[in-house]
Amino acid sequence: MSAQRMLLSGNHAVSHAVRLARPSVIPVYPITPQTPILEQITEFLAKGEMAAEVMTMESEHSAMAAAITASLTGARVFTATASQGLLLMHEMLHWAAGARAPIVMANVNRTVGSPWGFWPDQTDSLAQRDVGWIQYYCENGQESHDTVLQAFRVAEQVLLPAMVIHEAFYVSHAMEAIRLVSQDQVDRYLPPFNPPHRLDPERPESIGNTVLQGMFQRHRRDMGQAMDGVLEIAARADRELAQLTGRGYGVVERYRCEGADFVIATMGSMAGTAREAVDELRREGASVGLLKVKLFRPFPVQGIRDALSGVPKVMVLDRNFAPGTGGVLFQELKAALYGARRAPEVHGYLAGVGGTSISPAAIKAMVDCALAEEPSACSVWKG
Amino acid sequence: MNYQIAEQRVFNPGHAACPGCHVALAMRFVLNTLGPDTIAVVPPSCIAIIAGPQPLSSMRIPVYQTTLEASAASAAGIKRALVAKGNHHTNVVAIAGDGGTYDIGFQALSSAAERNEDIIYVCLDNEGYMNTGSQKSSATPSRAYTTSTPSGKPTPKKNVAEIMAAHNIPYMATATTGYPDDLARKVARARDMKGGLRFIVVLTPCLDGWGIADDDGPKTSRLAVESGIFPLYEVENGNRYTLNHGPEGAPLAGYLARQQRYGHLSPADVEFLQAEVDRNWERLQAKFGSATGAAIKGG
Incomplete structure (x- = not known):
């Protein structure tokens, strides 16, 4: 059939x-x-x-x-x-x-x-x-x-x-x-x-x-x-x-990460929005990719290390909030990268918490922000 | 009337109950009557201790130990899976204490009754959280001492028998260990009456929690019936009431006097409790029909 x-x-x-x-x-x-x-x-x-x-x-x-x-x-x-x-x-x-x-x-x-x-x-x-x-x-x-x-x-x-x-x-x-x-x-x-x-x-x-x-x-x-x-x-x-x-997803997905010097990491529907932002940024000449974490438990530590080692900057978008520690993916991703060789700088942004709408343009603005800033140890509220 | 109790050795000696424990006694009559084609669900309680630690078991059937509030839902899940696999014969019984039934497990039990799940639910009621050292449950009677009601419980025992009967389930019965043939007959009846939720609440004196002598459990159980504080009866489909053993004129004072949990009562308290028992009996008696009085015995 x-x-x-x-x-x-x-x-x-x-x-x-x-x-x-x-x-x-x-x-x-x-x-x-x-x-x-x-x-x-x-x-x-x-x-x-x-x-x-x-x-x-x-x-x-x-x-x-x-x-x-x-x-x-x-x-x-x-x-x-x-x-x-x-x-x-x-x-x-x-x-x-x-x-x-x-x-x-x-x-x-x-x-x-x-x-x-x-x-x-x-x-x-x-x-x-x-x-x-x-x-x-x-x-x-x-x-x-x-x-x-x-x-x-x-x-x-x-x-x-x-x-x-x-x-x-x-x-x-x-x-x-x-x-x-x-x-x-x-x-x-x-x-x-x-x-x-x-x-x-x-x-x-x-x-x-x-x-x-x-x-x-x-x-x-x-x-x-x-x-x-x-x-x-x-x-x-x-x-x-x-x-x-004919449809596969991987436990993590690397989207347009080849040669990327900046990777957006996120989960769920935000990945769809980030995908669009990545396409636009690539068209504009920026070397930006997306890492989508599909399997969160068990946490694919090695897959994440393989994807992000050697990338200068990573921006994590968390549509969730744990008071006292911030975004959950941000914490987990940093823990996975700690001690890895050539680990990236990791920026953690709280984006879309409470269901607020995040557009591809908003994600592009966050990329600009992360490129201009030193990373904070804590999650930063963005929208 | 004497019912011949089958002893199929589903429940076995060597378990961890206190000497003279009536929960263990009730388990013996319940499990041996249900027989080996049975799966039991047990929440935290003395029953769980008596069932035994892994890898030991006092019960020669599969036993699933669940969380305190989930017995009825857990039992229903087993039954539905058996039915889905074409097994319509295995009994599924939840055996829970009064805390796990009257209090935290009541929501799941009420819903299982409303859905008329094809399970047997046996509540071994020792009128308090005895496994944790005697705290008040909603099965604890008026004025009884527990460690969480040191001045005596200010409110009456919840009437779980009538609440369950009001769900219009096929079978609801009260029983107690001092009447073992009556208890076993009711379990057999529940077993043979497949097709819906069957509920039996069994009064099981707790030697330690009630403060009674090691050999006084059976007498205390019988006095609960004879004094009228715990009449033995059955209700089919929520409306057909049958009295098995009602009050026989024994004063409540005699029942109270042998239990240290009532040691602080004044004569006025005893009078208050006697009036409560009389009132409850009067209300229940009306359900057996005007012509029948207190003398009907179940078959």
Whole structure:
């Protein structure tokens, strides 16, 4: 079957990928701007285009609790959330990773209260960076569609949960022509989920009982080893999907970085805007490139070092804010580069926090600013 | 009426409960009645301690230990995954304490009941956070001492039995360890009545938390029923009430006097509590139907 092309929002692009992945349990709870993902899924079920147990929970906390046990019983599980919902899940996010439940969840980045807002801002998911989930940040609906499939493939190999993340409205509600992966291709790409351990009275095993210090540490080391393995497995999963679809993204993407003496580093939809700014700057004769960090957990330290070593200046754009430390990507990127040979100067700019609009022209102005300034140790507010 | 209790050795000796523990006693009747084709969900509680530390287990079935507020959601997730895989026979039971049921786990439980998830939920109610050293829960009765209510609890026990019955679930029952055949019969009934949420709240005296003698658990449990503070009854579909064991005229004072958690009570307090019990019984009795009084026994 040839690839089908449809005009879809980023959220519906996710729903179609979920349909193709054939999960068998889907606990759901509505929250703006994620809701269209689950609405489209329940619509598929009502029309008989999907078969799954849908659980209409009373909270995101319970949705994640049910997702974990369904996964541990051997079901492929999907759920979706955003913002406050993700934060309410926090305890169970740690639990899912600790229990090694390879759930795939879409998170639509939205500002975190107080005060209330509904705007694109990555602070919600970046605040979950230490919970043991794989995290993918997507630039547009096509990437989200493809990444959901990659996430299932990677998560089920390493037995760690994975989050596929895109931003409110800019991606979640913007309509684009999306090329759907065909069912036949997905069935070849995603083998049935068949975990080595599961809750099964035929083979009684307990999960989650109290352990002593040594066993706890061993357990965490195992998780760390599984997470470390993700870099290679995710890169392979990306290549293998690219072989089927012609679309690959890499765990990091270097866009027009050849010979660049200035690189913009960012994640999510900001990468799309920065791409335009880079094209304009290149046309104007400036040697500027873009580094898009797609896989944020595990953090692709070596990929970042390879991309940025020898580049004189790097400008990190963070659409997120951690009071007391600033932009999260800025911190992580500097940590990755510390001690690297020929490490660049790194400028950290807070841009688009709270969902403010950042245009290619605004990014070009920030490039001028970074070229003229000495880098600050702390993130600088830009717009 | 005597119900023959099956002892399938799903629950085994050698566990870590205190000697004379009624939570362990209840687990024995519940798990051995459910049998080996069962998956259990256990939140933090004495039940989790009794289940055992990794790699040991007192239960010869898969046990999933979950977070304190998530028992019902966790159990429902297991059941849905079994159904998705074509397994319609395995029992999924959540066994939680009163804190994990009446308090922090109530939201998830209420929702599971509203969705009528095909699970059994057993609350082993020892009327407080006994695993953390006896703090007040919303299952703690009026005037009872706990370490967080040193002057006695100012408000009454939450009526979880009636709240659960009001969800119109297929089966709700109260039970206590002093009536083991009644408890086991109710578990068997819940087991055989598949297709929706079945809830049993089991009063399990806590020797340490209640301040009772090591060998006094069974008598205390029976007096809870005979005095009318904890009547044993069943409700089907939210409206068919059956009384199994109601008050038999034992004064509440006798029940209170054997527990140190009530040691500070004045005669006026005892009178106040007796009036509360009488009032609750009167209200409950009306639900069994005017002609039936207190004498109906469940089959």
